[in-house]
Amino acid sequence: MALSLTDPNSFSRPDLAVINHIHINAKINFKRKIFQGSVILDIEQKEQTDILILDVQDLVLLSIINVIDKSRLDYCVEKGVDYGSKLSIKLPTTPIIDCGKIKYKIKIDYRTSQESTALQWLSPEQTSGGKYPYVFSQNQAVHARSMLPCQDTPYVKFTYSAEIIAAAELNVLMSAIKDDIENINNATKVHKFHQPIPIPSYLIAIAVGAIVCKQIGPRTKVWTEQELLDKSAYEFEETEIMLKTAEEICGPYVWGPYDLLILPPSFPFGGMENPCLTFVTPTLLAGDQSLANVVAHEIAHSWTGNLVTNANFEHIWLNEGFTVFIERKIAGRMYGWKVRHFNALMGLQQLKNEINILGNTNPLTNLVINLTNIDPDNAIGSIPYEKGHTFLFYLEELLGGPEVFEPFLQNYLNTFKYKSLNTMQWKDYLYK
Numbered sequence: 001m002a003l004s005l006t007d008p009n010s011f012s013r014p015d016l017a018v019i020n021h022i023h024i025n026a027k028i029n030f031k032r033k034i035f036q037g038s039v040i041l042d043i044e045q046k047e048q049t050d051i052l053i054l055d056v057q058d059l060v061l062l063s064i065i066n067v068i069d070k071s072r073l074d075y076c077v078e079k080g081v082d083y084g085s086k087l088s089i090k091l092p093t094t095p096i097i098d099c100g101k102i103k104y105k106i107k108i109d110y111r112t113s114q115e116s117t118a119l120q121w122l123s124p125e126q127t128s129g130g131k132y133p134y135v136f137s138q139n140q141a142v143h144a145r146s147m148l149p150c151q152d153t154p155y156v157k158f159t160y161s162a163e164i165i166a167a168a169e170l171n172v173l174m175s176a177i178k179d180d181i182e183n184i185n186n187a188t189k190v191h192k193f194h195q196p197i198p199i200p201s202y203l204i205a206i207a208v209g210a211i212v213c214k215q216i217g218p219r220t221k222v223w224t225e226q227e228l229l230d231k232s233a234y235e236f237e238e239t240e241i242m243l244k245t246a247e248e249i250c251g252p253y254v255w256g257p258y259d260l261l262i263l264p265p266s267f268p269f270g271g272m273e274n275p276c277l278t279f280v281t282p283t284l285l286a287g288d289q290s291l292a293n294v295v296a297h298e299i300a301h302s303w304t305g306n307l308v309t310n311a312n313f314e315h316i317w318l319n320e321g322f323t324v325f326i327e328r329k330i331a332g333r334m335y336g337w338k339v340r341h342f343n344a345l346m347g348l349q350q351l352k353n354e355i356n357i358l359g360n361t362n363p364l365t366n367l368v369i370n371l372t373n374i375d376p377d378n379a380i381g382s383i384p385y386e387k388g389h390t391f392l393f394y395l396e397e398l399l400g401g402p403e404v405f406e407p408f409l410q411n412y413l414n415t416f417k418y419k420s421l422n423t424m425q426w427k428d429y430l431y432k
Contacts, residue, residue: 003080004153007312008372009142011086012151016049017104019151024162028172028208030133033121036111037165039148040067042158045095045102052106054087055145055152058115066092067105083117083375084145084152108149118143120266127209127264128227132170134209136263136279138272141313141376144201155311155420157198164191166208173223175205175274177256195275197255198418200309205274207261219243219253224262228282232262235285235292242296245330250303251410254417258302260295270294273301273323293331300326303413311422313376317367318426321388326409328389329402344393351386358383367391368423395430 004010019041026037043052056077064073074090089106096103112119122134137147145152164172168189176195183189213221214233217240222232239260247253259277262285271294272279278298284291304322324347332340355365363370364379367387371379396405412429 004155006155007153008370008374009083009313009376010151010153010155011053011055011080011084012153012156013049013053014046014151014153014156016047017043017045017052017091018156019158020044020103021158022148022150022160024148024160024164024204026162027165028135028167028170030121030135030167033114033119033135034112034116035119035147038107038109039150041104041106041108041149043091043104043106045091045104050091052089052091052104053151054089054149055084055142056087056149057084057117057143057146058113059146059149060111060113061087061149062109062111064089064106064108066094067107068092068094068096073106081373081375083142083377087149110149112147116143116146118145118147122209122264122266126266128225129210132210134207134264136207136209136267137205138268138279139204140202140272141380142202144204147204150201152201153312154200154202154309157200157309157418157420159194159196159198160204161194162192162206164193164206164208165189166191169210170208171211173207173211173259173261173277175199175203175277177276197275197307199275199306200420203273203275203306205272205277205279207263207277207279211261213259216240217243219256219258221257221259222262223259223277224282225264228262228285231285231287232260232282235287235289236260236280236295238289238292239295239299241334242299242330245333246296246299246302246326248333249326249329249406249409250300250413253302254307255302258299271298273298273305275302275306293327296330297323297327300324300330307418308413308416309420311420311425312371313380314369314371315422316369316376316380317384317388317391318421318423320385321367321392324385324389325392344389347386348390350382351390354382354386 021042023040026035064075078086080086118137127134166172172191174193176193179192211223213223216233220239224232257276262280267281300323305319310318328340328343
């Protein structure tokens with residue numbers, strides 16, 4: 001079964017029909033450990049086709065309809081790879097014509113399953129407060145398909161909105177701007193969000209729990225459980241300084257709020273660059289701000305990764321190598337150039353160590369890796385981070401230093417903002 005022409009880890013065909021916007025309606029069911037609801041997809045046809053192809057994994061599909069006339073649409077699911085299946089939907093026969101473009105609006109009623117790889121459900125005993133349950137998502141690299149039907153590839157970017165129903169005593173956060181909270185009854189509330197900037201599917205994020213906040217800067221709130229709030233606020237109080245420093249290097253920050261969510265200890269990463277709401281591990285709460293540099297990495301992703309995105313995860317160095325490069329520039333400006341160089345040397349040693357472990361002829365040590373028939377989670381280590389950074393550091397020195405390279409960096413980010421690209425496109429731009 002053929003996968004996407006643009007992404008070896010997706011079945012979707014955005015060259016034929018592409019998602020422009022997703023509206024999510026979901027009710028959080030902690031007892032069954034599922035989300036139940038629907039997505040409404042705004043589709044634009046790109047080439048002649050009568051089929052929309054999406055990625056799904058372990059979802060229970062209930063119905064698919066044309067929103068315009070409520071007619072049911074035929075669909076089928078074909079099992080493809082361990083990390084996903086192909087959902088083919090027959091497009092409506094009567095499209096929406098908008099300024100000469102052929103568009104469709106499709107609603108999919110569904111629920112997640114307990115096998116969802118995107119969602120981690122915690123019992124009250126696994127939280128700091130010990131009173132309420134908690135759930136959070138982690139969709140990178142290809143797990144969004146187990147949370148909602150979508151074109152689960154960074155090649156596709158879309159805006160999204162959401163209405164999430166949860167127990168009244170819990171808060172809901174997403175990688176978006178919260179618009180409102182409405183009481184449904186004494187037991188439940190609906191939380192409404194919108195994300196006006198197009199993002200790839202892996203940046204859709206949600207967290208539900210007994211979460212409170214404290215303002216620590218003009219653009220930043222720190223969110224966490226009450227028990228960790230003051231400690232978290234202190235640990236990350238320099239976030240605004242880092243954000244301003246990043247803007248000096250990369251240009252204006254376009255996402256509005258830059259909030260931090262400190263999760264329970266089971267969060268499996270140091271940080272995750274979800275737009276408007278970076279997810280952070282509580283293991284960074286050292287008490288002396290010594291580990292807060294991880295936030296600089298996630299801030300840098302606001303440009304490299306979130307604003308300008310790798311077309312697929314074979315080219316993840318365009319996300320991670322650039323982000324480490326900017327992260328270390330932030331450290332250099334805040335703490336001195338020796339800190340930047342010291343961090344670069346440590347990264348170079350880490351790169352050498354990983355190459356020695358994998359073997360220097362192992363294809364996974366390539367800057368651009370081949371992910372055909374490979375789950376990205378099983379192939380991506382520190383190589384794209386450190387090899388990408390080292391390559392960019394070398395180029396900067398070769399081409400005349402930061403005075404020459406930083407204007408190029410800003411032009412690159414401005415040229416490809418809101419877009420996805422691959423390494424050849426980046427190389428062509430470099431040689432212009």
